[in-house]
Amino acid sequence: MSSDHIVGIDLGTTNSLVAFMQGETPVVIPGEDGSNLVPSVVALDAGNQPVIGNAARNLLIETPERAVYSIKRLMGRGVEDIQEELKLFPFRVAEDLQPGEVLRIRLGDKTFTPPEISALILRQLKRNAERYFGEAVTKAVITVPAYFNDAQRQATKDAGRIAGLEVLRLVNEPTAASLAYGLDKKQNGIVAVYDLGGGTFDISILKLHDGIFEVIATNGDTHLGGDDIDNLLITIALDDIRGDLGIDLRRNAEAVQAIRKAVIDAKIALSAQPSVKLDFELPGGKRYQREITREQFEQLIQPIIDRTVGPCKQALKDANLKPEQIDEVVLVGGSTRIPKVRALVKEMFRREPHTDLNPDEVVALGAAVQAVILGGGSQATQNMLLLDVTPLSLGIEVAGGVTDKIILRNSTIPASATQFYTTQIDGQANVAIHVLQGERELAKDCRSLARFDLKGIPPMAAGIPRVEVKFLIDANGILNVSAREQRSGKQADIQVQPSYGLTDEQVEGMILDSFDNAEEDFRRRQVIEARNEAATILAALDKGKKSVAWAELTSDEKKQIARMEKVLVAAKDEDDYQAIRQAIDALNQGTMRLAELMMDTAVSSALKGKKMDETDLGEGPTPPHPMAPPEFQ
Amino acid sequence: MTESLATIGTRPLPEETHSCWSCGSMRAAHFCESCGKVQPPQPVDYFAFFGLPPKLNLDVATLEKDFYELSRRLHPDLNARGGSRVQEWSLEQSSMLNDAYRTLRDPIKRTEYLLHLEGMELEEQSKSATEQARATGEVKKQIVPPDLLEEVFELNMQLEELRTQKKMGEDDPALIEEIGKQKLALEEKHEALLDELKAGWKAWDALIDRGSAANAVERAQITGQMVDVLNRRNYIRNLVRDVNEALES
Missing domain, CATH: 1.20.1270.10 (Substrate Binding Domain Of Dnak; Chain:A; Domain 2)
Structure with a gap:
């Protein structure tokens, strides 16, 4: 067996998977417990050792203050933009966070950044693969939601590095899914991929052309998924309990986790049966019991699933297509098992959606296909090539706090733009550039990606230097910036201050911690x-x-x-x-x-x-x- | 706006191949025809990148075919096993390919790009430019086309009235209908200007076909006309956008 296995990893909000191409077929690699899905839960055991997956899920209920789930929601985000998340998820943010510092989450008496927690999940998947191959695995393709911004992508890449993986490519989840579907259906046409997972929603519209998978438009919501349905049901139960029994369990983490487990089971059951009995024990011995019919459930979740309609319409508009022009619709993500979601998709695209592949596994399988393409290809992947797009426009802040868009959303990546800068005062050596991502007109409404300081501009009169700055979005959807002073031909020195994220040095430090052993x-x-x-x-x-x-x-x-x-x-x-x-x-x-x-x-x-x-x-x-x-x- | 890296007429076309850094074959342009290796990017404009003369009428289906073919050679996914140099060149080459394709497949963007290569500046009509001018109190580089002066004045009055009414919660169907009519007339003008622009494309392409016989005066005249048409067209497009915003708000 070659010592150069490249695995495909779906690092999900709820579950994560690792897959590889066995001959000409992508297969999921099971964990030690025989399960294909590794729950994206990380906990510390009594000896402060990290526990991942199913074992951690048990600890989540027993010792919730030492466990964390849905960490993907916090990837690449700052403390000020997770306030909504904090109301709904039991994330324990470290108290000693300094302004501008990367978010840290407390597990027991230790703290971890979101990329470190994700790295623990990745390392588990890496181990599962190593166990399977009997060899070390060091290279991976990791999937991300198509609508992930630069900071979220960078955080995912950092997580890979921390886990000791060389991340050869970040692939968008819906695009990966289309690769898995495209493997045995080599045909041309327009495909829409509707991906509603645990925490994120993506819609991508692709044109398939003789093995080329060209994304025409993508849209989504990185904070919309099955989690939101769970939270809704948990809130209802908590309110019931407070109303009827006068006890507020919101601060009782163990009880909340027990309720969460019960509502998730009920939600899943309702996809197969017309009604379900929500039944769980409360602290003190009483039981909470409630009959939920599918009809009630569907009414309840309507506002949540309706939030997927806007992005779908926008994607169609951006692709300049009418719903009738879509040839195939593919469903991805566990939440698309809900009959009401399927009905909504059918109504929107006027077409019966494809569900032949397991919606939990299809993204990882597609990542395995992409891994083979990157590794030089095989019979099965011959002629296959992904042309993906950047989901959000890239802009820079100009006078008046306005965003000047330089690379528009849905541009095929890699994509680049060149800007010229000069100085305002004589002898000025530095120029600051503020890079933004988003569709809004004003800089303050867009996502701040980073501030770049151009340094070492040779002393000249104001307005004379001509600094050429090249913005390049690579095939991972990550921004690279380079600059050159044209009059002197000198490469300008760029210092990056990522608005949200780890510096290279920080990542290095984290890698060493785990690499030593x-x-x-x-x-x-x-x-x-x-x-x-x-x-x-x-x-x-x-x-x-x-x-x-x-x-x-x-x-x-x-x-x-x-x-x-x-x-x-x-x-x-x-x-x-x-x-x-x-x-x-x-x-x-x-x-x-x-x-x-x-x-x-x-x-x-x-x-x-x-x-x-x-x-x-x-x-x-x-x-x-x-x-x-x-x-x- | 980006700056051109070379001026028309002096750049090497992809047909003009050079020697491959890897195998030495003389059949290398973006990639080597002999060994398939990606080559260091050359500073060429978007037309030249596709081996096209800088003409404004082009067959988009052929362009798409070439785009797919070049993607199969230049894309980073297919060069991931090359060394760091190959990976870097592949990244630069395929970003240039994508930028060029995106620009050339759209006739308006294609025209704007050519005018930019010719050293012509378009008025800043983008929404961000408008916002920026508003925020900084600067006067925007934008001139109302003289033939539209009267209509625009009237339309702006009506829009102002509409906004005032909406603020008061009133509704004047007659005014809305009148604005709707004006909008329709503007949209027709927008269409008519496209025909004018197409005439410009034809004139430009004929000029390129004549090759060295074309003189600079003629060149400037044709591009000048296209700049004028595009400015007017963009102005009308923005006006329609303002009308839509006022009607929808």
Whole structure:
């Protein structure tokens, strides 16, 4: 197996996934618990060690003050623009935040920036992939909502770096989904991708042309998703409880998390059945019970899902298309399982939407396809190329606090614009540039991306220097700026102060923290995993020896197996995982005939009229596979 | 506005290939025909980038086809395994390709770009320029086209009246109808100006076809006329936008 696996990662608000191309098919890599989805929840255990995914979800209910979820909502944002989020989500912002400092979230008595928390999730996905391949994974394609701005993208890229991943490309989620769909439907036409996830909404309209996936327009809302529905139901329950019982549970984090779990279960159930009973225990032993019909639920969520209509209309307008001109509609994101959402999409685009691929997995699968394209392509991805756009206009602040747009939204990326600057006073050495992103006319209504200081302009009379500044949005949708003083030909020095985000030095520091142990961690994990596998195969061999098939082996065969068994038992206690693996492989080879004989026995008993599952199959040695032993309850 | 990096007539067309930095073949332009490697970007204008003469009538379907073909060579996704130099060139080349395609596929943007290459400045009619002028109290570089002076004056009076009425919560259907009529007339003018502009394209393209025989005076005359048409057209477009805003508010 090549040591250069590039994985595709969907870093979601609610769940995250990692996928890769197995031959010509993208597949999701399951975690140790066998689950494809890793809940985007991070918690600290009693020993202050980070726990991620399903395990963290349990801690979220037991020790909510040591856990965090939906961190994606805070990526690339400042403390002043998350006030709404703070009302609805139990984010515990660090008290000692300095003005202008990157947001930090408290878990227990430690604090983490949103990119660090996302990095913990990414590192878990990285480990899952490494476990699957049995090799280190260092390169990834990570998806982001199409409507993510520069700061949110940069924060995602930082998270990748902190997790020890080289992020080869950020891909927009709806575009990634279209790649996964496009893989087996090589056709031309206009496709709309409606992506309503846990916390973000995107609509993208693409033109498919002989393998080129050209995004024509995109729009969305980075704070709209299933979370909003959950919060609505939680608020109703909390109000009920306060009204009827006179207890306010808002400050009781554990109770709120228990309620959150119950309403999410109810929400999911309502996609399949006409009514559901919301039923959970309250502190003190009383139960909250409430019947919710689908009709009531649909009424309740109407205002939320209606918020997707505006962006869809705007995207159609920007693409200069009428709904009838859309050939296919694709649904992405868990929230599109809600029948009412499907009905809304059908009404808007006058077309039955596609749902053939799992809406939770399709983005990660598409990211895996893009990973192969970046890696040089394969038979399946031949001729495939993504041409994406920037979702928001890029502007600079000019006199009077006005935004002068220099790269318009929906421009195909990479895209660039050049501006010329001069000085106002004699001998002026610095020029400040304020870069903005957004559609509004006034700078204060747009998103401040960064302030650039052009430094080291050679001393000249006012108005004489001519500084050429090139703004370039790369294929990740991230802004790069370069400047040159034209009269002197000198490269001007640019100092960037990102309005929201980590500096390079900060990111470096965070990487080192986790990198110091990375190699050691990886080796230790490999050893543990190899030992687990050894235990499984040895146990299987024990069962095999008790089966009827064992008697059919020659004594030479039995001797050989015994020898191999001894080697493995010895290797198992050493720290050399490669030796353990070799011994496992050898034993696997050596017991091949035993396994075959056991299968034959099983088949012949089936022929005798017994059902397969009644036959005492015994347990053949299983070949090494990525899945952990299943649990039975 | 961006500045042209070369003037018309002196730039190398992509047909004029050079030697590839990687394999030395002489068949390299944006990328090498022999080994496929992306080449360092050349400072050319958007027309030259596509190997086109600087003419204003162009076949958008062919342009699109060329755009897709060049994307398949220059896009960073397909050069991700190259070294850092190749990646940098690919980024610059494909951003230039995208910028050029975006500009040339739209006939108005194409015209504005050519006029800019010719050193002509259009009036600042953009909304941000208007806002900026308003905010700083500067006088905007914008002249009411003389033939519209009277109409514009009347229309502005009516719009003022409409705004006042709306503030008072009143509604005058007759006034709204009258403004609607004026808007329609403006939209017709906007269309008619496109025909005038098309005549300009034809004249310009004929000039380019004549090649070196074209003289500078003629050149300036044709571009001057197009600047005038575009200024008037943009002025009317903004007026229609103001009317729509007043009617909708």
